[in-house]
Amino acid sequence: MDYEVFLVSRVHEEWQRRGDASAAVREGLGHTGRVISAAALVMVAVFGAFALSGNRTLELFGVLMATAVFLDAFVIRMVLLPAVLELLGPPYLGVPAWPRPAPAPARDRTTRRRARDSGAEARPRRSDVTMANHLLHIDSSIQGDRSVSRRLTARAAGVWLAAHPGGTVTYRDLGADPLPHLDSDGGLARMVAPAEHTPAQAASWALTTRLIDEVRRANPILLGLPVYNFGAPSTVKAWVDHLVAPGLSVDPATKEGLLGGRDLIVLAARGGGYAPGTPREGWDHAEQWLPHGVSITGLTPRFITAELTLADVTPEMAAFKPLAAESLRAAETAIDALWETDAVAA
Secondary structure (H helix, E strand, C coil), X not given: CHHHHHHHHHHHHHHHHHCCXXXXXXXXXXXXXXXXXXXXXXXXXXXXXXXXXXXXXXXXXXXXHHHHHHHHHHHHHHHHHHHHHHHHCHHXXXXXXXXXXXXXXXXXXXXXXXXXHHCCCCCCCHHHHCCCCEEEEEECCCCHHHCHHHHHHHHHHHHHHHHCCCCEEEEEECCCCCCCCCCCCCHHHHHCCHHHCCHHHHHHHHHHHHHHHHHHHCCCEEEEEECECCECCHHHHHHHHHHCCECCCECCCCCCECCCCCCEEEEEECCCCCCCCCCXXXXXXXXXXXXXXXXXXXXXXXXXXXXXXXXCCCHHHHHHHXXXXXXXXXXXXXXHCCCXXXXXXX
């Protein structure tokens, strides 16, 4: 049973993080496989050694225990339990259901009825659920250690932690662990009452709820934003799409955003130069789009941007290396000054 508890715990963690039942079972099985298999083989070897003891009782005990451990670890854990979890799906992977903040009182019956019809009752607003000294740190670059936007967000997170001793951080890596895009299976969950959700819609809505709760608990929010093909990474678009949910991030009656009052700081990096007066002025559609994309939720991003980041690795841009270095220094200086007042007060 220990193997099953270990596996189910890991599957539950993946379910909470992804909201995808099939992926949770697959990843849970993959992440625990080596540890459980190694432990089981050790136990099988130990009990199997009893068969060489010369004592009939110990021999029988050893054979039976080795067989039981083998069946438990390699048949039940690898075949039967994953199959059962896959068949049962989201309602069982989401247990236990941790308590959430109590909904804020609706202003009148009409508001409450509209909120219920849209899929969720009105929730606590703005800073009512914001955790003290809690940072949400999001990266989206696929460049790993070479990423400038990751370097900027890491610097900003370090500056914030230095100014807020005892602060806590939630980290999400959209580049390494992308969110599922809204699709025809689950995307309509935002337009259907929860009681009418299909399993796919229920999973999509559960993921949206978790992502919005991450934002609600945090202030500030750091978002690393590289520019790919003159726009934002599709993973960032998927994150924004999940944040727009009537009843959770938008008041269904007034259309007012419910995530306002938080500082969304975007650390942007773009390989070229798109500033006013340059040949490609206005080609950076990431910075143009994001404020509009999150505006309905009440969030207002402010940008710190490093330009010409490809100058060091592109021979044709070698002449722009001094400008690239200057842009990076300016971004780092702006980051270092973000919480100077907080640090002094602390």
